Amino acid sequence: MWMALSYACWGISIVLALWMLYDWFKVDTTFSEEVLTSSREGELEAVSEKHRI
Amino acid sequence: MTVTLEPAVHGDRVSLLRVLGPAHVWALGVGIVLVGEFTGWNFAADKGGALAALIVCWVVGLLYTSVAMIDSEVTSTVAAAGGQYAQAKHIVGPLMAFNVALFLVFAYTMLEVSDAILLGDTIVAKAGVEGLTHNSFIAATIVVLAWLNYRGVLMTLNVNFVITAIAYISIVILFFSVSPWTQGAVLKLNELVTPGNALPYGWIGVIAAFQFGIWYYLGIEGTTQAAEEVRSPARSLPYGTMAGMITLLIAAAMTWYVCASMMPWEYLGITYYPLWDAGKLTGSPLLENLLFVATLLAALASANGCINDAARAWFSLGRDRYLPTWFSAVHPRYRTPYRSILFLLPIALAFAFIADLNQAITFSILSGVLQYTFMSINIMMFRKKWPLGSIRRGYTHPFHPIPAIVLFCLCVVTFFAIFLGFGSQLIAMVAFYFLISLWFHFYRYRFVRRGDQFTMPWPKPQGI
Numbered sequence: 001m002w003m004a005l006s007y008a009c010w011g012i013s014i015v016l017a018l019w020m021l022y023d024w025f026k027v028d029t030t031f032s033e034e035v036l037t038s039s040r041e042g043e044l045e046a047v048s049e050k051h052r053i
Numbered sequence: 054m055t056v057t058l059e060p061a062v063h064g065d066r067v068s069l070l071r072v073l074g075p076a077h078v079w080a081l082g083v084g085i086v087l088v089g090e091f092t093g094w095n096f097a098a099d100k101g102g103a104l105a106a107l108i109v110c111w112v113v114g115l116l117y118t119s120v121a122m123i124d125s126e127v128t129s130t131v132a133a134a135g136g137q138y139a140q141a142k143h144i145v146g147p148l149m150a151f152n153v154a155l156f157l158v159f160a161y162t163m164l165e166v167s168d169a170i171l172l173g174d175t176i177v178a179k180a181g182v183e184g185l186t187h188n189s190f191i192a193a194t195i196v197v198l199a200w201l202n203y204r205g206v207l208m209t210l211n212v213n214f215v216i217t218a219i220a221y222i223s224i225v226i227l228f229f230s231v232s233p234w235t236q237g238a239v240l241k242l243n244e245l246v247t248p249g250n251a252l253p254y255g256w257i258g259v260i261a262a263f264q265f266g267i268w269y270y271l272g273i274e275g276t277t278q279a280a281e282e283v284r285s286p287a288r289s290l291p292y293g294t295m296a297g298m299i300t301l302l303i304a305a306a307m308t309w310y311v312c313a314s315m316m317p318w319e320y321l322g323i324t325y326y327p328l329w330d331a332g333k334l335t336g337s338p339l340l341e342n343l344l345f346v347a348t349l350l351a352a353l354a355s356a357n358g359c360i361n362d363a364a365r366a367w368f369s370l371g372r373d374r375y376l377p378t379w380f381s382a383v384h385p386r387y388r389t390p391y392r393s394i395l396f397l398l399p400i401a402l403a404f405a406f407i408a409d410l411n412q413a414i415t416f417s418i419l420s421g422v423l424q425y426t427f428m429s430i431n432i433m434m435f436r437k438k439w440p441l442g443s444i445r446r447g448y449t450h451p452f453h454p455i456p457a458i459v460l461f462c463l464c465v466v467t468f469f470a471i472f473l474g475f476g477s478q479l480i481a482m483v484a485f486y487f488l489i490s491l492w493f494h495f496y497r498y499r500f501v502r503r504g505d506q507f508t509m510p511w512p513k514p515q516g517i
Contacts, residue, residue, distance in 0.1 A: 002182045003185060005176075006189040006190070007189070009189040009190055009192065010189045010193075012193055012196070013193050013197070016196050016197060016199075016200040017196050020203055020395060020398075023203075023391075024391065024392070024395060027385065031385055033382075035066075035067055036383065036385065037371075037372075037381045037382050037383075038066040038067055038383075039067060039068045039069065039372060039383045040066065040372070040508070041133045041134070041135075041139065041281075041369070041373070
């Protein structure tokens with residue numbers, strides 16, 4: 001049973017790793033680099049918090 | 054299948070998703086740490102005896118309470134992914150921030166590696182099958198958890214909450230199963246810890262035990278990495294972090310009491326599975342199996358939180374151009390830093406296959422203590438540059454500057470303890486950070502857009 005579990009772990013790892021690589025490729029070819037890297041730090045704070053006491 | 058771009062939070066930008074609450078913050082912090090009760094803390098007994106393990110439980114608890122208080126104050130104000138990295142950037146400066154981010158990535162990646170090795174070794178020990186190795190279990194742990202992190206932070210931390218709670222409840226069940234109010238029936242603390250063997254190496258043994266006492270709480274500061282994904286950072290982060298610290302202090306005390314009352318310090322100090330062994334010693338198959346499963350769940354929760362935190366620190370470095378901006382990509386559907394998660398995945402796998410548990414743990418602890426040392430300096434500068442009343446704080450920690458001073462002094466003691474046990478690794482790591490700092494200062498910093506990296510809408514700091 002343990003050996004079967006071990007083989008199942010290899011199988012699951014390979015399948016999920018391949019899925020992530022596929023999804024990575026799909027996202028990178030679907031969206032522009034500007035959109036993907038458009039996140040900016042502190043935007044919510046800039047909008048909602050004025051830091052006035 | 055088509056990828057749909059959900060409405061972005063800020064115009065057309067794709068940001069991390071604000072979906073987490075205080076329970077997720079608790080699950081992240083306690084999830085990373087709780088594995089330390091299942092293995093790691095007990096090596097303090099090998100260094101200084103059972104009483105030394107208890108002394109460091111409380112003294113290191115003081116160190117981490119200071120960490121949690123200081124972190125809660127600063128993070129409730131600097132609510133950005135990267136946690137202590139974003140704090141360092143705004144309060145100390147870019148070079149410190151770069152180093153802190155590397156401390157974070159090393160501490161969490163090496164802890165993830167340690168967790169995966171522990172999980173694999175635990176399964177192999179339970180199976181007792183000749184020819185079965187831990188490699189497949191290590192690979193599955195790292196890849197499955199990376200996949201979970203890739204798919205979204207909400208599910209990742211929901212899972213962490215459930216498995217952390219089960220692991221924690223197992224400690225509580227073990228504690229009440231051994232009649233903690235009665236000595237002599239199951240627990241034999243009076244016989245196992247006597248004035249003659251309580252501190253077998255004297256007080257220098259207590260100092261040496263600091264190195265592994267860190268394991269009781271290592272990683273609680275990881276809650277701050279969720280700053281950009283919690284709905285109300287000023288409330289959720291202090292609440293989740295402080296609740297997590299209280300939870301861990303109780304768990305640490307229960308764990309020491311049960312284990313020190315059931316195992317002689319000579320054995321307790323070398324076993325890899327103190328709580329699982331305690332379950333076996335009760336003679337109950339149910340408790341034995343419960344603690345076996347809880348050990349696995351604690352390792353999983355810790356690795357899961359570490360992947361989350363390391364990826365966000367790496368992502369933040371990319372976003373500020375401290376590293377190539379390529380790493381700052383956010384998945385348009387899952388809203389996770391997917392490239393950072395994928396980049397760190399093979400690195401964790403490589404270390405897990407080639408490094409041994411002791412080396413990985415030591416590198417994790419070293420990076421963690423370097424970070425705590427920074428935090429004691431950071432809060433002093435923060436209070437000096439932006440005194441109370443100058444900016445809005447979600448939480449203000451009491452008794453300043455006593456927690457900062459206590460934290461700094463305890464970090465110095467811990468460095469000395471690490472030097473006693475792993476002096477060459479300590480020197481090698483400091484040399485590494487020195488060289489990488491030179492690279493950053495003389496080469497990489499030219500690519501940074503200097504005005505863009507400071508994002509907090511704060512008033513000008515005092516004295517500048």
